[in-house]
Amino acid sequence: xxxxxxxxxxxxxxxxxxxxxxxxINLKEQYDLFIGGKWVKPASKKYFDTIxxxxxxVLAKVAEANEKxxxxxxxxxxxxYNEVWSKLSAGExxxxxxxxxxxxxxxxxxxxxxxxxxxxxxxxESRDVDVPLAAAHFFYYAGWADKLKYAFPxxxxxxxxxxxxxxxxNFPLLMAAWKIAPALATGNTxxxxxxxxxxxxxxxxxxxxxSAGLPPGVVNIVSGAGETGAxxxxxxxxxxxxxxxxxxxxxxxxxxxxxxxxxxxLELGGKAANIVFEDAPLDQxxxxxxxxxxxxxxxxxxxxxxxxxxxxxxxxxxxxxRDRMESLIVGDPMDKNTDIGAINSxxxxxxIKKYIxxxxxxxxxxxxxxxxxxxxxxxxxxxxxxxxSQSSRIVQEEIFGxxxxxxxxxxxxxxIAKANNSPYGLSAxxxxxxxxxxxxxxxxxxxxxxxxxxxxxxxxxxPFGGYKxxxxxxxxxxxxxxxxxxx
Amino acid sequence: xxxxxxxxxxxxMGKSRAPQIPDFRLTPRIDQVGVGERISRITTRSIKxxxxxxxxxxxxxxxxxxxxxxxxxxxxxxxxCNKAKFLHASNPDLPTVAAVCVYPNxxxxxxxxxxxxxxxxxxxxxxFPAGQSSLDVKIADTKLAVDNGADEVDxxxxxxxxxxxxxxxxxxxxxxxxxxxxxxxxxxxxxxxxLGALDKVRRASDIAIYAGADFIKTSTGKIxxxxxxxxxxxxxxxxxxxxxxxxxMIGMKPAGGISNSKLALQYLMLVKETLGDAWLSNQWxxxxxxxxxxxxxxQIEKQRTGNYQSKxxxxxx
Numbered sequence: 001x002x003x004x005x006x007x008x009x010x011x012x013x014x015x016x017x018x019x020x021x022x023x024x025i026n027l028k029e030q031y032d033l034f035i036g037g038k039w040v041k042p043a044s045k046k047y048f049d050t051i052x053x054x055x056x057x058v059l060a061k062v063a064e065a066n067e068k069x070x071x072x073x074x075x076x077x078x079x080x081y082n083e084v085w086s087k088l089s090a091g092e093x094x095x096x097x098x099x100x101x102x103x104x105x106x107x108x109x110x111x112x113x114x115x116x117x118x119x120x121x122x123x124x125e126s127r128d129v130d131v132p133l134a135a136a137h138f139f140y141y142a143g144w145a146d147k148l149k150y151a152f153p154x155x156x157x158x159x160x161x162x163x164x165x166x167x168x169x170n171f172p173l174l175m176a177a178w179k180i181a182p183a184l185a186t187g188n189t190x191x192x193x194x195x196x197x198x199x200x201x202x203x204x205x206x207x208x209x210x211s212a213g214l215p216p217g218v219v220n221i222v223s224g225a226g227e228t229g230a231x232x233x234x235x236x237x238x239x240x241x242x243x244x245x246x247x248x249x250x251x252x253x254x255x256x257x258x259x260x261x262x263x264x265x266l267e268l269g270g271k272a273a274n275i276v277f278e279d280a281p282l283d284q285x286x287x288x289x290x291x292x293x294x295x296x297x298x299x300x301x302x303x304x305x306x307x308x309x310x311x312x313x314x315x316x317x318x319x320x321x322r323d324r325m326e327s328l329i330v331g332d333p334m335d336k337n338t339d340i341g342a343i344n345s346x347x348x349x350x351x352i353k354k355y356i357x358x359x360x361x362x363x364x365x366x367x368x369x370x371x372x373x374x375x376x377x378x379x380x381x382x383x384x385x386x387x388x389s390q391s392s393r394i395v396q397e398e399i400f401g402x403x404x405x406x407x408x409x410x411x412x413x414x415x416i417a418k419a420n421n422s423p424y425g426l427s428a429x430x431x432x433x434x435x436x437x438x439x440x441x442x443x444x445x446x447x448x449x450x451x452x453x454x455x456x457x458x459x460x461x462x463p464f465g466g467y468k469x470x471x472x473x474x475x476x477x478x479x480x481x482x483x484x485x486x487x
Numbered sequence: 488x489x490x491x492x493x494x495x496x497x498x499x500m501g502k503s504r505a506p507q508i509p510d511f512r513l514t515p516r517i518d519q520v521g522v523g524e525r526i527s528r529i530t531t532r533s534i535k536x537x538x539x540x541x542x543x544x545x546x547x548x549x550x551x552x553x554x555x556x557x558x559x560x561x562x563x564x565x566x567x568c569n570k571a572k573f574l575h576a577s578n579p580d581l582p583t584v585a586a587v588c589v590y591p592n593x594x595x596x597x598x599x600x601x602x603x604x605x606x607x608x609x610x611x612x613x614x615f616p617a618g619q620s621s622l623d624v625k626i627a628d629t630k631l632a633v634d635n636g637a638d639e640v641d642x643x644x645x646x647x648x649x650x651x652x653x654x655x656x657x658x659x660x661x662x663x664x665x666x667x668x669x670x671x672x673x674x675x676x677x678x679x680x681x682l683g684a685l686d687k688v689r690r691a692s693d694i695a696i697y698a699g700a701d702f703i704k705t706s707t708g709k710i711x712x713x714x715x716x717x718x719x720x721x722x723x724x725x726x727x728x729x730x731x732x733x734x735x736m737i738g739m740k741p742a743g744g745i746s747n748s749k750l751a752l753q754y755l756m757l758v759k760e761t762l763g764d765a766w767l768s769n770q771w772x773x774x775x776x777x778x779x780x781x782x783x784x785x786q787i788e789k790q791r792t793g794n795y796q797s798k799x800x801x802x803x804x
Contacts, residue, residue, distance in 0.1 A: 004731075004734075005730055005731065005733075005734035007727070007730070007762060007763035007765070008763045008764045008765060009759075009760075009763045009764065010764070011759065011763075011764055012764050012767065013538065013541055013542060013545070013755075013759055013764070013767055014538060015532065015533070015534065015535075015538045016534075016535050016536040016537045016538040016539070017535075018533035018535050124531060128531070279516070280516075281515065281516045281517050281518035281521060282515060283515070283517070283521075283522075283525075283724045284517070284518040284520075284521025284522060284524075284525070285521075287521055287524060287525050288521065291524070316731075319731060323727075323763075326763075327759075327760040336531070336532075336533040337532055337533055433516040433518075453518050453520070453521065454520065454521070454524075
């Protein structure tokens with residue numbers, strides 16, 4: 001028997017560049033804090049650069065908020081809560097939120113281009129996922145604003161007051177929507193902090209909030225690093241902390257709020273199992289595996305980073321997976337044809353590279369697609385590791401990059417045990433043609449979200465959140481109202 | 488396309504193994520939603536400038552220019568053959584179409600008209616389009632086409648038998664027609680618009696491929712829906728699995744409903760990303776279409792001159 005037949009993807013028909021234009025983008029050279037409806041200079045007098053990770057060019061300077069700035073923001077939020085927002089009828093609150101949603105839709109192109117410039121994610125995703133979903137979240141929660149009594153019958157739902165919110169760098173605008181929309185709908189006011197590497201779309205959202213005519217101080221926006229976040233978490237006049245980010249920081253926050261009255265929701269890391277049974281529609285499963293791990297360069301807390309393939313179809317699935325990886329285009333995030341964009345920051349690229357080295361040292365077999373990478377910027381080829389086990393670090397620890405660890409299994413009990421054998425429990429995927437198998441498995445998985453024959457599907461009506469060290473509390477859906485209410 | 492070269496290529500590949508015939512009741516399952524998702528990645532590909540021009544020229548070269556009407560006459564067929572030879576007089580550097588596709592009784596006429604050109608003559612056969620006849624009649628129909636000089640035969644499968652679960656019958660029928668084809672290449676039409684589900688499309692594809700099809704083809708053009716991107720995706724995946732298994736390449740022909748360049752480019756992108764470079768030639772990929780050629784010509788002229796021209800500058804045959 002000769003060499004096994006191979007498909008060739010090194011193409012004689014290559015796509016021409018199709019860049020989304022950036023000419024229409026209006027970015028200021030410097031962004032100040034948005035507090036009490038005004039753009040204010042930071043008391044810290046400090047600014048930091050935010051760069052485009054695909055070109056390493058500076059996009060803008062952004063204010064770094066210190067404790068004093070955060071205090072100002074909380075005071076503004078409290079004032080707005082006491083004097084305006086808590087007195088407004090729920091129907092009026094809803095109108096403001098609808099207005100924000102519509103304005104995001106109107107400026108969708110601008111939002112998606114800036115999101116891609118600031119974060120390195122491909123324009124296809126920011127255009128088709130991030131921005132439309134962000135608008136959808138505002139639309140969805142706008143509808144709940146005047147129906148809270150129906151959402152929680154025989155209760156008396158009351159807002160908490162000031163919500164302190166901290167969002168990550170992987171989906172800046174979308175995470176802001178997940179946080180701000182339910183907080184406003186339930187009658188709270190907000191102090192929100194963007195991530196250090198991706199502050200721009202949140203300040204663009206401030207512009208939207210301005211033009212929506214939202215009363216000053218209802219939403220206050222600050223930027224900065226860990227210390228700014230700590231100032232929000234530790235502020236005595238904040239009633240609620242909502243955090244999305246790493247499990248490490250989540251633990252610090254959890255310690256900080258002990259003994260206070262602050263309500264908390266934490267949406268933390270994950271190491272999701274994506275399980276492919278032999279009876280699955282394999283070609284579609286392969287597409288789901290790709291979507292599960294390489295979506296947003298793998299910077300997704302619910303990424304399907306642990307793949308379990310039933311041993312009888314291992315070779316078939318891996319071969320299809322490798323061929324599909326070959327057709328992925330890595331490069332300029334602004335090109336409409338790019339599948340995998342830039343790694344969000346130099347720091348994150350370092351972490352991913354470290355894990356790739358760990359994988360090799362542990363004796364795993366690595367496969368990467370063979371595409372060229374741009375010279376400037378931060379890049380990582382889509383990567384998969386076989387020959388790994390539950391005891392490998394690349395199987396246990398969250399990498400937050402385009403790196404997939406592949407294991408095999410024999411029986412359903414075995415794969416459930418292995419899938420649950422993780423300190424995380426955010427999400428999981430299952431691929432099978434048999435409905436009963438799906439229900440059996442999903443009921444036994446310790447994961448907040450389980451996708452069946454699909455992966456990374458998001459909808460504002462659907463609750464999202466984790467088990468174990470992936471955090472607690474739910475965002476989205478009816479469940480997402482609860483953490484912002486006294487019932 | 489030269490059949491000798493084709494045979495040599497197959498021999499040259501040298502890695503062909505005869506794969507075991509699978510149990511067709513157990514063909515891979517297809518998830519319709521998942522296929523839709525794959526297609527949405529294809530349709531959002533932006534195919535511009537050079538890539539577009541190159542793609543359009545490939546498409547032109549992959550078209551089976553088709554007339555399959557009860558009202559076909561010698562005059563109509565002769566006009567179609569002329570069109571195939573002289574697509575667009577003002578741009579003589581263009582590639583020709585791959586073949587003209589006619590009913591068996593027009594094959595010898597078409598053959599004569601295209602003599603000396605690289606254009607093949609394809610003929611439908613086997614009681615096209617319904618396929619509701621006996622095997623003897625279908626074999627006779629095939630022989631008529633082949634004896635008249637057809638380079639390619641487009642047969643239809645027995646969809647009724649397929650729905651009755653008689654997969655062996657369908658298989659044997661295809662194998663018998665393949666034998667009757669001799670050296671003519673056999674395209675097997677599944678008529679996917681009558682199969683009802685993508686699972687069935689996959690099953691019919693596997694039956695056709697294992698029974699000896701050189702090409703699998705979506706539709707007759709007489710049933711709606713005809714070719715669609717999801718159906719083509721599933722058929723291309725069947726071809727890919729067979730290639731993995733045996734090293735043997737099978738061709739693909741979506742037919743019917745592909746009337747504009749944009750859609751045709753999306754099909755080409757689907758082929759490129761599913762099967763890779765080797766399939767990007769009229770040896771392995773065809774479009775069954777009648778009005779596509781003019782739209783492709785118009786787009787090529789737009790790329791060349793920068794302006795859209797009136798439809799009246801493109802001949803309607």
